[in-house]
Amino acid sequence: MSALTSSPAREGRPGILPWLAVPALLFFVGFAVVPLVGVFLLSFTTWDGIGSIEPSGLTSWRAVLTDPGLPHALWVTFLVMAVSWAVQTPASILLGTFLAGRQRYRAVLSLIYFVPLLLSSAAIAVAYKALLDPNFGLGAGLGFDWLSKDWLGRPWLAFGVVIFVVSWQFVPFHSLIYQGGVQQIPKSLYEAAQLDGAGQIRQFFSITLPQLKYTIITSSTLMVVGSLTFFDLIFVLTEGGPGDATRVLALDMYKRGFQASLMGPASVIAVILVLVGLALALLLRRLGGRDAGESQLEGV
Amino acid sequence: MTTTLTKPQPQKTARRERGHRRGTTAGRRNWLGGLAGWLWLAVVVIPLYWILVTSLKEQSTYYASNPLALPTDPTLDNYRLVFESDFVSYLWNSVVVTVGAVVPAVAVSFMAAYAIVRGWRMRFLRVVNGLFLMGLAIPLQATVIPVYLIIIKLQLYDSLLALILPSIAFAIPLSVLILANFIRDVPKELFDSMRVDGATEWGTLWRLAAPLTRPAILTVTIFNALTIWNGFLLPLILTQSPSQRTLPLALWTFQGEYGVNVPALLAAVVLTTLPLIILYVFGRRQLLSGLTAGFSR
Numbered sequence: 001m002s003a004l005t006s007s008p009a010r011e012g013r014p015g016i017l018p019w020l021a022v023p024a025l026l027f028f029v030g031f032a033v034v035p036l037v038g039v040f041l042l043s044f045t046t047w048d049g050i051g052s053i054e055p056s057g058l059t060s061w062r063a064v065l066t067d068p069g070l071p072h073a074l075w076v077t078f079l080v081m082a083v084s085w086a087v088q089t090p091a092s093i094l095l096g097t098f099l100a101g102r103q104r105y106r107a108v109l110s111l112i113y114f115v116p117l118l119l120s121s122a123a124i125a126v127a128y129k130a131l132l133d134p135n136f137g138l139g140a141g142l143g144f145d146w147l148s149k150d151w152l153g154r155p156w157l158a159f160g161v162v163i164f165v166v167s168w169q170f171v172p173f174h175s176l177i178y179q180g181g182v183q184q185i186p187k188s189l190y191e192a193a194q195l196d197g198a199g200q201i202r203q204f205f206s207i208t209l210p211q212l213k214y215t216i217i218t219s220s221t222l223m224v225v226g227s228l229t230f231f232d233l234i235f236v237l238t239e240g241g242p243g244d245a246t247r248v249l250a251l252d253m254y255k256r257g258f259q260a261s262l263m264g265p266a267s268v269i270a271v272i273l274v275l276v277g278l279a280l281a282l283l284l285r286r287l288g289g290r291d292a293g294e295s296q297l298e299g300v
Numbered sequence: 301m302t303t304t305l306t307k308p309q310p311q312k313t314a315r316r317e318r319g320h321r322r323g324t325t326a327g328r329r330n331w332l333g334g335l336a337g338w339l340w341l342a343v344v345v346i347p348l349y350w351i352l353v354t355s356l357k358e359q360s361t362y363y364a365s366n367p368l369a370l371p372t373d374p375t376l377d378n379y380r381l382v383f384e385s386d387f388v389s390y391l392w393n394s395v396v397v398t399v400g401a402v403v404p405a406v407a408v409s410f411m412a413a414y415a416i417v418r419g420w421r422m423r424f425l426r427v428v429n430g431l432f433l434m435g436l437a438i439p440l441q442a443t444v445i446p447v448y449l450i451i452i453k454l455q456l457y458d459s460l461l462a463l464i465l466p467s468i469a470f471a472i473p474l475s476v477l478i479l480a481n482f483i484r485d486v487p488k489e490l491f492d493s494m495r496v497d498g499a500t501e502w503g504t505l506w507r508l509a510a511p512l513t514r515p516a517i518l519t520v521t522i523f524n525a526l527t528i529w530n531g532f533l534l535p536l537i538l539t540q541s542p543s544q545r546t547l548p549l550a551l552w553t554f555q556g557e558y559g560v561n562v563p564a565l566l567a568a569v570v571l572t573t574l575p576l577i578i579l580y581v582f583g584r585r586q587l588l589s590g591l592t593a594g595f596s597r
Contacts, residue, residue, distance in 0.1 A: 016501050017425065018415065018422060018424050019415075020411040020505070023407075024409055024428075025412070025428055027405075029431075030469065031443075032435055032469045032470070038446030094332060094333045098334060110588065112344060115577075117526070119530075120530035120532065120548040120573070121532060122548035122551050122552050127566060127569050128347070129555075141366060142366065168347070176591050225438075225439060229440075250441055267445050277437060282437075
């Protein structure tokens, strides 16, 4: 790392540099690190959100871990994560590769593609709820039977809708990341491949995809950790229903804590959420074979 | 990897600038991507078109007409209805929270990113950086229960400041990461010559690093504005009274108030998004190029 700095003598004195990081550090410690420790501590207490906080040992943990709702919520969370990853990643790679090209209409298309990202999850959920209404929505209005199902009233359909709407919202963002990744692949690789007689598809699989490896890791990390925070969309769209079909961990936490006033068990769920997020980030880092953070720091 | 950094930096910056025009897939047909492109266009456009068209229909014609047909006599009544609710005050709240959080968030993130890049040899700054990176891996929403507790203890519950403070904290990890990536590209020689001229670190920060990384600062600003403007969870748990509502939360409550008046509801959707659309029209190029460069490295 010392190779990073030109001459130790000149940059030897710390000066004000450390102080420049302090304001950000204060905000981050106050509203992220302290709460992170706090949520762990709160998981060993009983609190209704208004009254006093009483220590209660492992009561909350026992309650949550023996609750059949937890494995279900975990299962739904992983399913949402896996399926939305599997849907969004190929779509984003294809779109990103496509948008990185020089087609003249590309600029116009990317202008339109990006619009869903401007809408809040609440707005998207409100709109899709109306759009998918079995009696007055798009399907009923057009007279298409296949479109006028009770989309949010049946467990698997509702799950599918959540995946679709999530993809609708986030594919634009990830295709943008891939677009940037594709644009950084050296052109000489393609020229060499062309000389060797490799076709379109061959080039895509032998050059574009392997070269996008780190972009895939970055995008997947954002996607996977992000999917743990799908709260607003699911909350407004289905409220976790029908039944508990779309009750992901984040929603489970909100419902236990802020609706049922059981902050202890809700904190347990939050701790689990943190652990899952950390585990997934570490796993992805290992899969990538390099530290996503470090690599950014080395400016590769 | 370290060797690339000991090489003269300008080369690297130049490479990035050329990146945009280089267009590696230039001129080649990419039918698979093309097919996906057009398909996705339909998936994106149809719901957006439906939202806009429906918001211009009267409630009575909404149920009778073809949902994708243009309204026979378009009306702005739905928009008037939304405006006659407290829309303007919700809009104002959203503006206050967004500006109040984004400006400090970007300022402190920029200072921290500068310190981390310039003082990378210092253990303290590496630890700080590690902390922020951890924030990227952790779903920060999981910390809302203690945040709620802290806000109550600070007696800020049900105020706009209650939304601003955590929003700043949540914005820091990604902002620092993106800004640090860009500050790292500023040629080292420039910093050195500033130092020779006797500039302080503070002066270098604002007079050299800030102007040179202006595109990145703008990108981070727009991106944070987008996230905070659309925030839902914090307003939901940290405010209570209608007077403190921000737009996404207001939209959710409209849903109950307007009941089956779908056109009015969709007019509200359009109106809550309009400020961002305007921002997007002006900042689009900046946002798109900044995000592609910021995330894909």
